[in-house]
Amino acid sequence: MAKLSSINKNEKRKKLVKQYAAKYEKLKAIANDKSLDETERLIARLKMAEIPRNANPTRVRNRCATTGRPRGYYRKFGINRIELRDLGNKGLIPGLTKSSW
Known part of the structure; x- marks a missing residue:
């Protein structure tokens, strides 16, 4: 059995991912869009950095x-x-x- 704190921490991350999913995807699409101006893409990346780290799906x-x-x-x-x-x-x-066999 895993530590209960680890399980709870992971559940909290899942909630954060769900909460910020739409915003994260929107900013990611803007940041990766090569047709946009470089400053717009930079602003999108800076806004992505403001989102909590645990809201990133890779941390689940x-x-x-x-x-x-x-x-x-x-x-x-x-x-x-x-x-x-x-x-x-x-x-x-x-x-x-x-x-x-």
Whole structure:
């Protein structure tokens, strides 16, 4: 089980990303638009710098839904490799079978 503070911190980041998503995308589009004047692009980049760092989508960490473990995360299932194996062996994940050869 991951530290509760780490899980809560990541949840707070997710909320910030959702809150600033539209503004961030708008400014990013302006900053990357080559047809605009260089000063306009610079102003957009400066405004992007004013947005909180945790509002950047790259700062959100994928974590297991059950344990909060950040490593070995399977996006398709939303859980880590250890939980995937346990739940798969118990037959709780539909369509997942243990391979044998």
